[in-house]
Amino acid sequence: MTALAGRPAGVSTRRRLTDHVATVAAWAAFAAAAIPLVSLLVTVVTRGLARLDMTFFTSSMRGIVGAGGGAAHALWGTVLVTLAATAISVPIGVGTAVYLVEYGRPVLSRLLWFLVDVMTGLPSVVAGLAAYALIVMVVGPGARSGLAGAIALSLLMIPVVVKSSAEMLRLVPTDLREAATGLGASRPAVIATVGLPAARPGIVAGVMLGVGRIIGETAPLLLVAGFTDSLNLNLTTGRMATLPVYIYSQWQNKGADQAAYDNRAWTAALVLIGLVLLFSLAARLLGRLLAPTSLKG
Amino acid sequence: MKPADTLLTPRPARERVRDASARSAVTVAGLIGLVALAGVAVFLGVEGWPGLTARTGLPLQAANFWALAWPLAFGSFWAAVLGLGLAVPVAIGVALAQTWYVPRWAGRFLGATFDILAAIPSVVYGLWGLMIIAPRLAPVYAWLGAHLSWCPLFAGPPSASGRTILTAALVLAVMVLPVMAALCREVFAQTPRTTVEAALALGATRWEVIRLAVWPTGKAGVVSGAMLGFGRAVGETMVTAMVISPAPFLVGFGLINSTNPNTIAAFIAQTFPESHGVEVATLLALGLVLFVITFVVNVVARRIVRATGGRV
Numbered sequence: 001m002t003a004l005a006g007r008p009a010g011v012s013t014r015r016r017l018t019d020h021v022a023t024v025a026a027w028a029a030f031a032a033a034a035i036p037l038v039s040l041l042v043t044v045v046t047r048g049l050a051r052l053d054m055t056f057f058t059s060s061m062r063g064i065v066g067a068g069g070g071a072a073h074a075l076w077g078t079v080l081v082t083l084a085a086t087a088i089s090v091p092i093g094v095g096t097a098v099y100l101v102e103y104g105r106p107v108l109s110r111l112l113w114f115l116v117d118v119m120t121g122l123p124s125v126v127a128g129l130a131a132y133a134l135i136v137m138v139v140g141p142g143a144r145s146g147l148a149g150a151i152a153l154s155l156l157m158i159p160v161v162v163k164s165s166a167e168m169l170r171l172v173p174t175d176l177r178e179a180a181t182g183l184g185a186s187r188p189a190v191i192a193t194v195g196l197p198a199a200r201p202g203i204v205a206g207v208m209l210g211v212g213r214i215i216g217e218t219a220p221l222l223l224v225a226g227f228t229d230s231l232n233l234n235l236t237t238g239r240m241a242t243l244p245v246y247i248y249s250q251w252q253n254k255g256a257d258q259a260a261y262d263n264r265a266w267t268a269a270l271v272l273i274g275l276v277l278l279f280s281l282a283a284r285l286l287g288r289l290l291a292p293t294s295l296k297g
Numbered sequence: 298m299k300p301a302d303t304l305l306t307p308r309p310a311r312e313r314v315r316d317a318s319a320r321s322a323v324t325v326a327g328l329i330g331l332v333a334l335a336g337v338a339v340f341l342g343v344e345g346w347p348g349l350t351a352r353t354g355l356p357l358q359a360a361n362f363w364a365l366a367w368p369l370a371f372g373s374f375w376a377a378v379l380g381l382g383l384a385v386p387v388a389i390g391v392a393l394a395q396t397w398y399v400p401r402w403a404g405r406f407l408g409a410t411f412d413i414l415a416a417i418p419s420v421v422y423g424l425w426g427l428m429i430i431a432p433r434l435a436p437v438y439a440w441l442g443a444h445l446s447w448c449p450l451f452a453g454p455p456s457a458s459g460r461t462i463l464t465a466a467l468v469l470a471v472m473v474l475p476v477m478a479a480l481c482r483e484v485f486a487q488t489p490r491t492t493v494e495a496a497l498a499l500g501a502t503r504w505e506v507i508r509l510a511v512w513p514t515g516k517a518g519v520v521s522g523a524m525l526g527f528g529r530a531v532g533e534t535m536v537t538a539m540v541i542s543p544a545p546f547l548v549g550f551g552l553i554n555s556t557n558p559n560t561i562a563a564f565i566a567q568t569f570p571e572s573h574g575v576e577v578a579t580l581l582a583l584g585l586v587l588f589v590i591t592f593v594v595n596v597v598a599r600r601i602v603r604a605t606g607g608r609v
Binding site for chain 2: 010011015016018019021022023025026027028029030032033034036037038039040041043044091092093094095096098099100102103104108111112115116117118119120121122123124125126127129130132133134136137141154155158159162186187188191192212215216217218219222223226244247248251262265266269272273276277280
């Protein structure tokens, strides 16, 4: 677009003026976008550093009023709930993708694709409610646990995994499949030895993207995993704190020493953003590292 | 398509069993996926039904479900419309600036910042809006209330805390901006190079190239991108839950008032932890309403995309 740097000669004043106005407007939009974004990042980093100490990672909020304490319980909760959600979503998601690409019947496939498409836009709070309703149907009302949170999050993660896995499976060249079939490999053998390995980098990247999407979710966990001040490592019983809900509750249940609560909330936000970025970075790196040379580009 | 099966010698039974079990395992996974996704509406409908028909025991002592749902649905729409109204022009401007105006390094810098911001959890946006943005906007609202109160939007009384629906909409706009700007940029990039060059050859200025060549091809993509952004904003929970200072049953367009309409998603998040019985059922039914709204918005957006041949 460098060819556009100069304006053609002999342009009327009105046209020249309009062009100038448009240029100013575009720059203004650029600035209007950059300012809040930079402010957000700077705020989270500077305010988050205040409590970024060892205690934050080793101590829970059990018995803490005012300053001190940490988010160890919430960190463990986030790790466990995210792992559980991944463990639920990956087999279902990848299996669904294999079905869609390799075995799908027209009617069922179209319905599945439609659902996956629409569910990508599912509001997270609705996923939380649906998981709650499902659990009420199975075990009865009032139950809050880390596992319930994981089920809610997997509703959000499954569409992401299905989409990226199916896209990658579709990209596997037909030649490869036909070569394997020609060598006498059965259908599942073709999928297991050719399709899935060739699509693996994309699938792994898709899973990482899915994890990045759910690790910062607050609303569903607020509804079904609840909040607690103590460490709970049991996914199936009792409330389980997670980092996003921790941020929310530090703000909402402030004690007299407000600054202590605010500082903990910002530090938790900084740690959470760090985790999310780690996963999106890992998604990109793994996608590049695991790519078989024949499929690159 | 079973070439190997029919042309060659029969496979050993062990292998055929393995084939069949692999096939059924994958089919079962597909069915679980189907049930899980389609189940959302079913679970909510079954458990939420008592809330839809209840006359007593609803949250806020509402007379019936719709008396509760209507003001909240209004709030969700109003906040999302405001947020999109702020985000769409900026997103279009940013996308055009990135491709046409700004030096390449600046465009790339903003792109990288957008990538980071798209990954930031909504609860952090909520915290930022509440603690950083709202206090700074409070004096602005006071000024608007003092000087523009003839306009119904700024009739006031202005909020002293700055926790208004306009603040929430601003934060929502910042939140959907990265995704929408990236989308617009992708759509504008699809303008045929020859059309651009033809316009330039006819002596068009940069703005005229955009208006005559870039905008007509990208319009539909921008519309569907805006609708997807709307779907996201209308269901966004934490930002509205944390930023807006709500009043029950309020329906009003005031932007800077100390009392604001609440949104469906925020109301669910605020009320659910301390709810029992009919209240829970009502909230599940509210979730179903929100689900239907986002479902319709998403389906329509995707229809537009498909009708125009674009991909989003």
